[in-house]
Amino acid sequence: MSDVSTRIEHDLLGDRAVPAAAYYGIHTLRAVENFSITGTTLATCPDLIRALAAIKQAAALANRELGLLDAERCDAIVAACLEIRGGALHDQFVVDQIQGGAGTSTNMNANEVIANRALELLGAARGDYARLHPNEHVNMGQSTNDVYPTALKIAGIGAIRRLVAAMASLRASFTAKSEEFRDVLKMGRTQLQDAVPMTLGQEFGTYARMLAEDEARLCEAELLIREINMGATAIGTGITAHPLYAELVRERLSAITAIPLVTAEDLVEATQDCGAFVQVSGVLKRVAVKLSKTCNDLRLLSSGPRAGFNEINLPARQAGSSIMPGKVNPVIPEVVNQVAFEVIGNDVTISFAAEAGQLQLNAFEPVIAYSLFRSLAHLEAACRTLDVHCVRGITANRERLRASVEQSIGIVTALNPYIGYRNATAVAMEAHATGRGVYDLVLEKQLMARDQLDRVLQPDRLTRPQVLAAI
Template sequence: MNITTHRMEHDLLGDKAVPSAAYYGVHTLRALENFNITGITIAAYPDLVRALAQIKLAAAQANRELGLLDNARTEAIVAACREIIAGKYHEQFVVDVIQGGAGTSTNMNANEVIANVALEIMGHQRGEYGFLHPNEHVNMSQSTNDVYPSALKLATYVGIFRLVDSMAHLRFAFERKAEEFADVLKMGRTQLQDAVPMTLGQEFSTYATMLGEDEERLKEAALLIREINLGATAIGTGINAHPDYAALVCRRLVETSGIPVITSPNLIEATQDCGSFIQLSGVLKRVAAKLSKVCNDLRLLSSGPRAGFGEINLPARQAGSSIMPGKVNPVIPEVVNQIAYEVIGNDLTVTFAAEAGQLQLNAFEPIIAHSLFKSVLHLSRGCTTLADLCVDGITANREALRATVERSIGIVTALNPYIGYANATDVAAEAHATGLGVAEIVLARGLMTREALDEVLRPEVLTRPRPLPTRANV
């Protein structure tokens, strides 16, 4: 072993050579050997890395205020954490996102990197833990069991509002289209059968409303995510922490992170309960299911161009076939559909992992974290992609939509109050049997005058509530 390329570190299992260039240490190195699972490291989630550093910074400040940590070590730890929060050393967070040990490897990865950066700030070499130790000083008054879930909540809180912003971006795109298509008359459908007329603007405004509702549901879920268990230490009893530590570290964390976290009123409950993660995952599933439904509609409404609905045109993004020239596929809605399927699957993973917790701790929070982070990230990117590469470029086939309304038997519903249900049924049956238009049959039967019919069939009359005639006036 070349001593210039490695340093020796010691843990419970014995001595181990750690690469000299590494800021992580022996605990992280063992995790690298044990958990070669996904090939995705926790560095892939920078919000989590920053959250870990924010917690360690707040803990150091709280411990100094309580007289437990000297000023020199505190300042070195704080400085190291601030560098990580600013984006440095993230490549040193190397453990796999899926790991055994309830997140201990992630916590130790953070402790070791922060300790070695702090040692250099103090003028020492990496690994000289006699001056500043990952467990004794960086992890003071803490346990993985309160650090890891609190870090997950900080990171998830940031992700939630990034997703809310992306959803709002998509909602605005649908709102713009709703305004653009406000005068475009079309047939509504139920169960894929002709229903009654509406405007394309009304259809698109519905999508905007659906997104807006779920933005609010996400904000509600964020309120639960704010509750943390820092100060719980191992199982929630606060062993090895000062009685004032929990309240103090929470205040410091609010200052450091800018996130309005609160300390759980029952730290034993908070250490084992994953209810807030289940709640959030359920809301993400709701977002995914509704977003996928919207994409299904876009694909159906744009189907064709000659043999489908052909009501709208999605912007062409790429050639659609290696064998069929001229074919263009709805690739953007398709990719968002697939994101939705993943999120729905992630929700099941979160549910099983949360249920699998036993007694005072849930050991399966790493897979909960990985699932939630993926769901939030992919939904955020999916919403932005759908808005920018699809919705903004949608156009309407106005004449074809109008012709569909005029041919549809469904408009007979609008005539019910004027000609009666029985007459409307007969007109519908004749139209279906002969292929004639509803208006043509109504006029031929003398059921309404042309002037009265034209008035009833105006778009602004067909697509919103209106006073109905009395039978005496029909």
């Protein structure tokens, strides 16, 4: 008596019982058994699943146009792909994201789910592969070696765009704070020592500018990964694919995804080269490093409240200690710092994985995908968290900032053109030794008249270039 809860499927290793309710098949089943690594399945990466479905849809349409796939099977495959792209059956993508086989398990998971849903739409039973086969029909004209990297690129483009949008929102918040603090004078610092005056607005404007630069770099990286290798099949020679297939599938895929994809000039090179992923990861590392530096600054500027800089106030998000009453920590910048550390580590992983490719294929693209998508997703979340839960609520301790300028020896730099470096050095040393202010010492030594000194030390003159003859 047969077990109605399973169906029997066959592969080159033999027969296996697959759960009857499953849309995946024997290849996916074996992959689940083989790769229990991260506990993170393809189902947690909807961008990748939708990209795979878009590729299978485009391939079916191209093969039908070439007369290689009949209309009935094509329509069923397309309908199944449309459902998956709409969010259906994602729970059936059960393979671990890190896997051996250069992504074959991912490709076969997609082939089997699409085939079995297409069979249902045709009125056939799941597993009736004589009617519609995962390899022969869903995977027609394809190989994991062109499907998988192309899917990674399409999924990556969507993730890049979301990250850019999150960065743009964070940049807008920094820009708003720059405007709010445009008249707040403070001391700038180099090597954590007093330097020369600036405005808090200039400081926050710098954070906005750094984000803008990296948004541009990410957009450039997106252009790089629009190049795909569909039609390459196994190693780039196009074996089993129609001569016109590569261009047709690119056209259909561009139309489906609304991304202006281009076919690589050399498919053999494109199939083995992971340089585009290295480039994207490098830009993400750049974003992470600069974002982490910004968070370091926010933590330092808000340190205190009594024994630190105490120049700005970060929004209080939660109690900071289980033992110290009243303590509030900069938890939002801290979590962003940690995301940055992860992204930097992911970049190392991606670099090693790209370097480890051999001859005509890189077998380590799954860990590249896993690391890259985590970097993209976590950076996006970090930017949104920093924006909403921190930057928008920052306030300035204006009196503290003004006092730091008035008490600082650093303002003597502004007097160099008027009293000379030697006199300025002497004033600075005496101010440091006695604790007296630079302003009073300059007047006492009759190095400048009061009205001239007042003009030189005006905020607008201290924070931007000036024509000396105008004084």
